[in-house]
Amino acid sequence: MNKRHALALAASTQAASPEHKRFQTLLGKIDKARARLHSWQQQLPLFAQVHQQQVAPLLQRLNHTRFAWALELEQLQLSQKWSKVDRGTLSEMICNICGALLDTGEDTDPEIKALYNRHAEVDFDREGQQQLDEFKAALERMTGVDLGDDPVLSPDELLQRARASMAQSWEEAHAHAEAARDTHRRQARKPRKTAAQKRAEEDERRISQTVREVYRKLASALHPDRMPADTPPDVRAQATARMQRANVAYEAGDLLALLELQLQIEQVDLAHASRMAADQVRHFNKVLAGQLQELEAEIDGRQQAFCESYRLMTYRRLDPERLIDVIKEETRHLEVAQLQWEKERRRLGREPAQVKLFLKQWRLEQREADWGFDR
Numbered sequence: 001m002n003k004r005h006a007l008a009l010a011a012s013t014q015a016a017s018p019e020h021k022r023f024q025t026l027l028g029k030i031d032k033a034r035a036r037l038h039s040w041q042q043q044l045p046l047f048a049q050v051h052q053q054q055v056a057p058l059l060q061r062l063n064h065t066r067f068a069w070a071l072e073l074e075q076l077q078l079s080q081k082w083s084k085v086d087r088g089t090l091s092e093m094i095c096n097i098c099g100a101l102l103d104t105g106e107d108t109d110p111e112i113k114a115l116y117n118r119h120a121e122v123d124f125d126r127e128g129q130q131q132l133d134e135f136k137a138a139l140e141r142m143t144g145v146d147l148g149d150d151p152v153l154s155p156d157e158l159l160q161r162a163r164a165s166m167a168q169s170w171e172e173a174h175a176h177a178e179a180a181r182d183t184h185r186r187q188a189r190k191p192r193k194t195a196a197q198k199r200a201e202e203d204e205r206r207i208s209q210t211v212r213e214v215y216r217k218l219a220s221a222l223h224p225d226r227m228p229a230d231t232p233p234d235v236r237a238q239a240t241a242r243m244q245r246a247n248v249a250y251e252a253g254d255l256l257a258l259l260e261l262q263l264q265i266e267q268v269d270l271a272h273a274s275r276m277a278a279d280q281v282r283h284f285n286k287v288l289a290g291q292l293q294e295l296e297a298e299i300d301g302r303q304q305a306f307c308e309s310y311r312l313m314t315y316r317r318l319d320p321e322r323l324i325d326v327i328k329e330e331t332r333h334l335e336v337a338q339l340q341w342e343k344e345r346r347r348l349g350r351e352p353a354q355v356k357l358f359l360k361q362w363r364l365e366q367r368e369a370d371w372g373f374d375r
Helices: 003-012 018-079 084-104 110-119 124-143 155-187 195-222 233-252 255-264 270-274 278-309 324-348 352-374
Strands: none
Touching: 018 084, 018 110, 018 278, 018 324, 084 110, 084 124, 084 352, 110 124, 195 233, 195 255, 195 278, 233 255, 255 278, 324 352
């Protein structure tokens, strides 16, 4: 029987104990969380391979289409004399296309940047620095932190520096407040602790000792120095391997792994586990709940890093076993976007009257979009 399933079975045999039931529930949730984390580790390389094969070519084709249209707009602008408004609209369209390509591209294409600079009032690099300076100034006003004069910092690096400075300031203020409170406590009369406070302190003490107590029991049974001299080499090697696992689990505070090892060496049998006092199980539950919380945080961190790497926006927890759905969704999005860009190019036309009508409609759409955003 799987050792973790055995622990769950042991907990389930205890009649009418909420703590034993919660113990069983936590074991199941930790099992699922570890499986999910392992799935992320397994699926990410596969996703990267499929993404490179299926999504990257579509994105490259779309970007090529967008840049080609920007070049066509420039040629159209040069083909005849347009009104000042229409010339400005064509330049704005070119800057919008090239700016989006430059913002999303990992490498700055010099041809795209040159086309942007030919039609922008401020060149791309200078505009980017201006925006970064404005962001930095706004961040300093909000946080009260001096972010220095380093010109190569990105927005993310500025945010990290601001967070680090604020965290340091908070820690210093917290330390100062703690010192003041300690002084006040020494000067003031020490109040008597309530029964609830005493129970809470006892709980904390026992929780801190839970992992250590389980580890000590394992060490007493597995440590090579405690084994008889005539112990067979294979038995000694197995005990040494288990002791190494126990050391790793103890360093990580992994109570579940220690309990599984206890079950493996029969320090805890099912009958004993089912008779564990609810009070003892309650302390186990608090440690296991903390482990579950750490696992869930690591899973969320994996998903966040994944979404940032592929520029994905999602407000739901992804299933790593179904990342192919993300590929399909991206593929559909890129195919629709490709059709829309090609449709826009056809709608523009080449006849001056048709071009003027298109530009007028484009300006109207931009004003409506700006109005909706401002509202």
